[in-house]
Amino acid sequence: MSVDAENSPYQLESRQVTREFVRILPIALFVAIFGVAFGLAAVQTGLGPWQATLMSATVFAGAAQFAGLGLWGAEVALIPLMAITLAINSRHILMGAALYPMLRRLPPGRRYGLLVWLTDANWARSYQQYQGGRENLEAILGGGLALWLAWVAGTLAGVHLGGRLGNPQAWGLDMVLGCFLLAMALGGVRSRRILLAWAVAGTAAVLAWRWLPPHTHVIVGALAGGLVGLFWLEKSPHGH
Amino acid sequence: MAIETTPLGIVLIILVMGLVTLLTRLGGALLMAYVPLNRRVESFISAMASSVLIAIVVPMAFAGDLGARAALLATLVVMLITGRALPAIAAGLAAAAMVRQLF
Structure with a gap:
């Protein structure tokens, strides 16, 4: 293990942040479309335009926000709200942990400032690069900013434009995130070890989705896949 | 316990959701600060x-x-x-x- 590369500070490059901002724009476009869908749903649920926008700007997590709307009424029960938000977003904990070998080489302020922008698409990009031996925390920052802008702008548009978009499902647009995440997984390392982890993760996730409380399947599947790694070690440690 | 969906209540609901979500974003790195990174932990993380x-x-x-x-x-x-x-x-x-x- 080379001590220099493991311990030297990570230098964030602003030009790389810009490149990653631009690179994720095609995906951000679809995120914006789903922001429109969220804005629409939020207003129909009874949130005011600025409240829906405030939620997108501060929560910045689509699935949890839609689930939050599902709890809406004259009042919202606090414990279920927190439990569901935590369950749906607990994948962020794993994603942050996966980037830790790079993150720990940033000063704490930058490390946690960067993680505020963490979401599925920019993490998938950054982690795929890491697997390929390239350190790219800039993807979290630049990509995250583009995705956040798209999500907030989409919500604003949805809140104001209403139902003029038609039916995004008819065009398959609801599948963009699923297809993107699948493509990112397949684009990474596909060793026998990882394929076994995926088989275990997929099976556990489906079983959890079928029989465990709602929204627990992602964390159950991911941890089950991780167990494979715990017992079947990688051939060589992650060196660059 | 429940929060009424008054204008102030809605802001409170949003803050709760935002705070829980922020904790999940920062949580992985916070936890890993206490877990020693060895080959087995790295292998677990990469499979996970x-x-x-x-x-x-x-x-x-x-x-x-x-x-x-x-x-x-x-x-x-x-x-x-x-x-x-x-x-x-x-x-x-x-x-x-x-x-x-x-x-």
Whole structure:
């Protein structure tokens, strides 16, 4: 293990942040479309335009926000709200942990400032690069900013434009995130070890989705896949 | 305990959701500061990392309609053949749209 590369500070490059901002724009476009869908749903649920926008700007997590709307009424029960938000977003904990070998080489302020922008698409990009031996925390920052802008702008548009978009499902647009995440997984390392982890993760996730409380399947599947790694070690440690 | 959906209550609800979500974003790095990084931990993390994606996508195929399954299948096939993400995603969306127009 080379001590220099493991311990030297990570230098964030602003030009790389810009490149990653631009690179994720095609995906951000679809995120914006789903922001429109969220804005629409939020207003129909009874949130005011600025409240829906405030939620997108501060929560910045689509699935949890839609689930939050599902709890809406004259009042919202606090414990279920927190439990569901935590369950749906607990994948962020794993994603942050996966980037830790790079993150720990940033000063704490930058490390946690960067993680505020963490979401599925920019993490998938950054982690795929890491697997390929390239350190790219800039993807979290630049990509995250583009995705956040798209999500907030989409919500604003949805809140104001209403139902003029038609039916995004008819065009398959609801599948963009699923297809993107699948493509990112397949684009990474596909060793026998990882394929076994995926088989275990997929099976556990489906079983959890079928029989465990709602929204627990992602964390159950991911941890089950991780167990494979715990017992079947990688051939060589992650060196660059 | 419940929060009323008055204007102030809604802001409070949003703050609660935002705070819980922020904790999940920062939580991984916070926890890892206390876990020694050795080969076994790295191996666990690397197997777990892409398993997150699989654990999102596979139940999606089970829960979704025929269009959703067609989309994921098309993405899988194009990704395995070309290894390029954007054509694979485009093929997935096209497959979902086509299946939903037909059935």
